[in-house]
Amino acid sequence: MDINKIGHHISSHYNVELEDIRNSVLKMGGIVERQIELAALSFTSNDMEMAEQVIQQDDYVNRLEKQIDQACTEILAKRQPAAFDLRLLLSVIRTINDLERIGDEATKIAEMAIHLSDTEGKTRSEEYYEIQHLAELVMKMLRGALDAFARLNVESAVSITAQDAMVDREYGSIIRQMVARMMEDPRNVRRTLDVLWTARALERIGDHACNICEHVIYMVKGEDVRHMSREELERKIQG
Amino acid sequence: MDINKIGHHISSHYNVELEDIRNSVLKMGGIVERQIELAALSFTSNDMEMAEQVIQQDDYVNRLEKQIDQACTEILAKRQPAAFDLRLLLSVIRTINDLERIGDEATKIAEMAIHLSDTEGKTRSEEYYEIQHLAELVMKMLRGALDAFARLNVESAVSITAQDAMVDREYGSIIRQMVARMMEDPRNVRRTLDVLWTARALERIGDHACNICEHVIYMVKGEDVRHMSREELERKIQG
Known part of the structure; x- marks a missing residue:
């Protein structure tokens, strides 16, 4: 797919409108990426200022979704x-919805960080390295998805969806550890649940990054690949 | 809003197309409603046949989303x-996405029912009445949302979003009970987590029902009311 396909209209104003929308999506994506980064960091390093920053950004992300939506509808x-x-606009409408939900998940993580800080004070334990690792995995996925969106790159969109299996494995392993920890000592239940919800939020972010990749594939190929198995997906894309 | 506004086109074929799409959404909604009902029942009555039925339906619901999406795009x-x-079509695209996600949540509940049945055998305890109650609350919300969609009824859409606070309260109360139970006896951890995930899935279904109400308001009023506080929402609608 040639990226120059955008902007082929006789009306130069129309070209600018489409380009503006694409840029707004990337801008919103950048903000949401930063939200995950800060949320994960606030969680692992117990930095409440960062957590507050994430929560405050949520409003802005919501407003951006509405603005871009409105521009698409117009x-x-x-x-x-x-x-x-048409596919570009429909993909944008879906993509910004996924971005907004990622922002919600980041906000939940920041809230969990604050909750943990209230209940356990300033100590942070080793399990948080795993959360940090999971956060890095899903941030990489989101960055890749936004890059695929920017470059209209179907191949990299497909390869990113493959990374979700790794996220699911990491998530499963965290859950098992947390269950074991709760069973070991009931006093761990409350704080371990916060870790568990955080892992869940990160896993959901990975799902949303996959959704964005599917929107990119739809935009470029005109093929609705949602709910397809990996094999089907690869067959469709090569075909 | 006059429901007869739909079907005012000179092209009678266009009228039929729009009406077909609206009917498909209601059909999909009915299936998803039944999925929640069966999922909750399979969970509380330990009926694995029902649980399997819910899981099998998921594919069909996914296919319906794609079909309706395709029809809208055409x-x-x-x-x-x-x-x-235009607003009708955009609202439909969003509504079926929420319905598909509700189907996913119902499937998760059914999977949890199977998991619980494997680990604890045929016994079911009292806590499940609370799950049943939460399920009834969110089913009522979804039914109301679909009804508001069918009748283009903004007032009832607004009043349904108000019910979400009740769902959140019930959900919070279940979580607190479950935490207490896990702390009482660590042997409860595994199965209590299944109850907890189920409560979470139901709470999410309530959120999706609210989203559908917001789509109805957008369709009829042309007003994007997402992320608005209750007061703002009521002001907007009356204004």
Whole structure:
């Protein structure tokens, strides 16, 4: 797919509108990426200022979703796009919804960090390295998904969805450890649940990054690949 | 809002297309409603046949989402709708996404029921009445949301979103009980976590029902009310 396909319209204003929308998505993506980074860091390093920053950003992310949505709807009404342009706009509408939900998950993690800090004070234990690792995995996925969106790169979108299996494995391993810890000592239950919810939020972020990859594939190929198995997906893309 | 607003087109075929899409959404909604009902029942009554039925339906629900999505995209490309029709199609695209996610949550509940049945055999305890109650609350919300969608009824859409606070309260109370139970006896941890994930899935279903109400409000009023406080929402709707 040639990235220059965008901006082929006779109306130069239309070209600018589409380009603006793509740039806004990438901007929103960058903010959400930073939210995950800060949320994970606030969790592992017990930095409450960071946690507050994440929570405050949530409003801004919500507003961005509404603004971009509105811009897409206006173009749909005014320009009546078809083919690639229509798919671009529909993909953007879906992508920003996933980004907004990622922002929600980051906010939950920050809230969990604050809750943990209230209940256990300033100590942080080793299990948080695993949370940090999971956070790095899903941040890498999101970065890749946004990059695939920017470059209209189907191949890398497909390869990112493959990384979700690794996230699921890491998540499963954290859950097993947390269950063992709760069974060892009931006093661990409350704080371990916070770790567990955090792991869950990160796993969900990985799912949303996969969704964004599926939107990229739809935009470029016109193929709705949701709910496909890996094999089906690869067959579709090569075919 | 007059429900007869749909079907005002000179092209009778266009009218039929829009009506078909609305009916498909309601059909999909009915299936998903039944999925929640069966999932909750399989959980509380330990009926594994029911649980399997819910899991099997998931594929069908996914397919329905894709089909309706495709139909919406075709109309967008072919008819180039504006105003109410455009909002109708965008609301449908969002609504079926929420329905699909509700189907996913119902499937998770059914899987949890199977997992519980494997680990604890045929006994079911009292805590499940609370799960049943929470399930009834969110089913009522979803039914109301679909009804508001069918009748384009903004007032009832607004009143359903208000019910979410009750769901959150019930959910919070279940979580507190479960934490206490795990702390009482570590042998409870594994199965109590299943109850906890189930409560979480039901709470998420309530959120999706609220989302559908917001889509209805957008469709009828052209007002994007996501992330609004209750007061703002009521002001917007009355205004």
